[in-house]
Amino acid sequence: MFPFCFEWIWDMSHIVFMGGLWFALIIIGLGMTYCIGRTFYDTYIFKGKDGHN
Amino acid sequence: MKIGRRSFLSLGIGGIAGIMLSPLPWKLMDDSAIWTQAWPWTPVPPKGEATYVNSACTLCPGGCGISVRKINGRAVKIEGIEGHPVNDGGICVLGLSGLQLLYGPTRIRFPFKRVGERGAGKWSEISWEEAISEVAQKLGDLRKNGQSESVACLSGNDKGTVPALFKRFFSAYGSSNFMRIPSVSDSYELAVLRSSGQKAQLAFDIENSDFILSFGSGIIEGWGSPVHMIRANSIVRKAGGKIIQIEPRLSNTAAKSDKWIPINPGTEYALALGIANVIILKSLFNKNFVDSNTSEFNKFAAFVKSVYSIDNVEKITGIKKETIEALALEFAGAAKPVAVCGRGQGKVQGSLGEVMAVQALNALVGNINKKGGVFTVSDHRYFTLPGSVPDATKLANHFTDEVKSGKYTAAVLFVYESNPLYSLSDSKSVREAFAKIPFIVSFSSFMDETATNSDLILPNHVYLERYEDVYAASLPIPVISLSSPVVSPQFDTKHAGDVILKIAKKMGSPVADSFAWNSYDSYLEEAFGDNWKVLSEQGFLEDRTVALAALITASKKFDFTAGFTDIKSLYTPLVTEGDPDKYPLFLIPYDSMRIASGYIGDPPFAVKTVEDTVLKGNDILVEVNPVTAKALGLLEGNSAIVETARGKAKVKIHLFEGIMPGLVAMPRGLGHSAYDNYLAGKGVNINELIGSLEDPASGLDAAWGIRAALIKA
């Protein structure tokens, strides 16, 4: 899973497969981070009445 | 309130997030992985330096050399010794499982004295001192009353120094009732004795023969010296030799042979005589040998000509004339042919006529005591003891009948390296006979059926804990190996040889006078004299001088009639018991390398190799030809009852094309009631169903099966 696991080899299949996986994980992670971060901002800093409801 | 809940929620979420980011989950995951890789209840064998101890296997009469791998005093694996004259590295299922016997749950750990009903399994542990005193006391009393003959012994074998010690004890004590468990050796011995006046065994030189005509011998199924014979089979195969197997069932030997000839069971002798007839009629026999080394040839020739004409033999055996003729031509035409008898593993005696008919074939082609033929190996003593040891060997097949009928009163019975309650045929009678013997002393290492039903157990060391000479059965050139202690005794057991010495000493003069030795080991060393050095250093003796002493070649002529004035009485066709209408089928036993059927019960590893067409759960499967099964309305896996005049048992059906219609085949060696849960209760003991069938010519048990009925259950 990580480059320091001994079964890790820097070959095409690892790059493609793990690349895809980490790509997906990063998108999910960043997306959630954005949502939570934005929510914190909206709720505790901006404190504005939600303008969309 | 609202804020409190919210902060509680945030605290919870924050806390979880914090824990997730800490090393704790990783550590837990790592720990869990380590834990599941070695659960505390999964054994971790301790490491150590590997050493090897050479010894010999005594689990069957094969006499293989074994090398045991040890780690820190633990025996971990048994292997065959490469270069050993008997097995050359090969080893069988039973031999490989030896450590399961050594460390197994059925070992008897102390001397035991029965306290409850016999067979109820209630024992009290007693000291060796008490146990030996008790036996000595009992024997002393009997001797005082002049009842020495009422003491008997059933021994698994009669070769080697331990049986010699028993025999010596019996002779000093005044009983002639030292008996070995019946086997085909009895009929070999009787045949040799009657045909050439020698006390000798037959040994077939399979590996050097080029044409083997086997009358039902399971050459690769544990016959003779099992591993040696399997090797011999490979040698014959490689050299381009031929093996013809004659038996009603496609055994492994038949399957591996060049030709399998199914025969009506029990008519093997007739086929041999028919072949002899053809050989004589066509003058294909070895005239030189017949003239100079045999007697009563003409009488024999006239007899087979009149009674065993080829047409007649076809009728009796169910084998086509052409086949018989072809067999005769091939047999007589081969360079080194040998005719072989002793059904299956040779666990039953068989008729004298059968051995004589087969030996007649060997005599006709002149290969008695020749390479690739059959050897008469005299029952020599490869060791010497001061004073004489009378040969007290008796045929044991009548023992139970005589005890049961009251012809013989047995006051004490020793049981050594045998399990008669299981392995003698007609188990019910054997049980009745044993019930009449007031004091049974077992020397068994394992809680087998006989030990369970004895009054006193003097547990022997297992072969891996003791010294003993091991005589490889049925080899033309005898090989004597030394079984040496591989591990120290695991329990409070004693060498049976030492126990006999102690009993003798306890009894005092005059019995004790014949036993000058302090221990079995010193006795063993003395018995081997000059040979001890070689035996103990090399691990085995294959001295040509030993071999030559064993052979008395051509000094005695082979008598075709075995001393019978009326040859016909030698070849009386035997009718097995049971009403043919009530019991339309025949039940025959078969042997397998994977099922030990002698003194030793099958260890767990061996049971594991038994196929599911033989044993399924606790059910035994019997082999039936599909034609027979169809007629009886039976399908594969159906439950059925096998019934004979001696008993009945529940079985399951396995359809097998390789068995003659009208027969039911059942493996020997299952149906134990004793031993551990890995063996007990599995299958049926065929001895419960088969009785003995006395050969009127010899008194031997000639049973090859029994009439039976198979009823759908």
Added chain:
Amino acid sequence: MKEEKSDKSAKKFGMVIDLDKCTGCGSCMVACMAENNVPFKEDESKKLVSITWMRVYRLTNGKSFPDTEICYLPKPCQHCGGKGEHGHSPCVSVCPATATDYNKETGIVSQIYTRCFGCRYCMAACPYHARYFNWWDPVWPKGMEEYLSPNVSVRMRGVVEKCSFCFHRYQLAKDKAYYEGRSDIGENEYQTACAQACPAGAITFGDLNDSGHAVYELKKNKNAFRLLERLQTNPKIYYLSSRQWIRRAGDNYLKNEK
């Protein structure tokens, strides 16, 4: 250059089993169990849940009495090289946790018990049914653990195991050779437990690439065949039989095929 050299020294251990010699005695099975700490249960008659790394099959020619023939066929793990001998054996390529691996140096398919988490995908992939699952915890009767060998770890419940060509024996032989200053081991120094025990001498084990080893010539015998060669699994177990029906039983053929 370096590649070429390592390629040359690459071994390919394999077996040639002479079915004409095999008597079906079962020694190979027990030798294997004893060598490799294979557990046993009270009832071992359910063969589909019975662990026997080496299993002897009983083949019949399907003909009726008296033309019936039977033949025994010992079947260990076939240590497949996979298509083109690249080491993509059916099982190795599917194991999700790299718990089974193809050793390029020896051609042996290994099984790492502590790595396996028991998904059994390898068992589904193996057409030879050479892989066995530990459905139960191994239990030895009290005292019998004494005979367990430290050279092969005892497997716990829930993992897959299979024949390893007694790989620990290879390691021991290599170690010994190393201490004695030798770079290579002899044919006799590394033999599997089954080959060693076989009373009939039916099993020959060695390096299929080494012309000095007995298996090298034996595998070229005209009677030699492998199981399911058409699947391109490239097994390393060769069988010899002089009987045509047995050789044909080694693979599947279409009805109209000769």
Added chain:
Amino acid sequence: MDSKIISGELKRCSTWQFALWISAAGAVLLWGVYAMLLCWFKGLNQTNMNDSYGFALWIWADLAIIALGGGAFFTGFLRYIIGKDELKNIVNYAVIIGFICYSSALIILGIDVGQPIRGWFIFWHANVHSMLTEVAFCLTCYLFVLIIEYIPIILENRRIDNIPFFHNLGHNMHSIMAVFAATGVFLSFFHQGSLGGVSGVLFGRPFAYREGVLIWPWTFFLFTWSAAACGPCFTILITKITEKITGKRLVKDNVIELLAKISGWMIGTYIIAKIIDTVYWIKVTLPATGFGLMDFYSNNPFYGIWILVLEIVICGILPALILISEKGRKNRYGLIIAAILAVLGVCINRWVLVLQVMAAPVLTFETWQMYFPSWQEIATTILPLAYGIIIISFSYRYLPVFPQEKELNPWTINGGK
């Protein structure tokens, strides 16, 4: 009792009625949990699997529910990526069904492996060449996505929505949902495919083995396709069942019909591809291994050629024709029958590619292996069903799952308890 949590405008059954319903499902759930615990603590000897049947009922259940859960990714794909806006009225439910299917699949996998505590080795020591690794990775990642898609629905609960943080969170997640949905489609596409690859790559098993492109056998694509085709049918079916049980109309016909129409075309094209694949397999792939077609459909007590006919004709061509024709899908019974057949078809396909693969002998001297699951296996397979019913019940009761419910059931607007 719980009326404060229920969205005010929606009519729901009484609390005790709900409790009874939940406890009935809960009893089944407990039975499954008991069986699950048996398998964990006593080991897989609790099952009837064996060394020939290493994959059995569970793996089939896994493959089947994931295929059926395919409604989520495909509906999401149509809604967020293609832009079929009508589908917003069913996408919530599709997501919940998807979530149930995927989480169940992971639970089943957790029971199925021999060493569940070591299950994470599949990630840690990943062998990228294994289809199962791909399955595990995508499955887990996609489950994350489904959770992310499910969260905003939960946050819409009346009480939760009152909390500003959760209200904002729900809003923010909605706003970038297309990104998650796209990731989900990508992941789902791959793992539906790799599930197909699981059996397709088994070159030692001629019954399962398929040729393909690069590392992917044809079954890879067929699985994705069939999941996309039949998943929506499962969503429709569950929606219809929910409507039947609640006695309310929840989704408008045009939404259902749109989904049914797309599904029909998908099934139609899928089944053509499947037929081509089967014919190629019979004519080219199989003979090369020495097998004939009928070797796999005879000499055994169960698997006859009927199963192939059932899968392709009755559960493939037939539902495709019904759903493609306007008359067919507009007919109440036609729609339901087609949906049932399509769901059955994909289940049979997964069954065949898991269980028949194991049953068919490859070595000439082995025979067909029939297997019947133990009660522990059945209980743990039913477990997700009970679990799904409970999740759906709670979701339906407390969350505004169906945007059209108010509109379709106007008389309940003021009657909410």
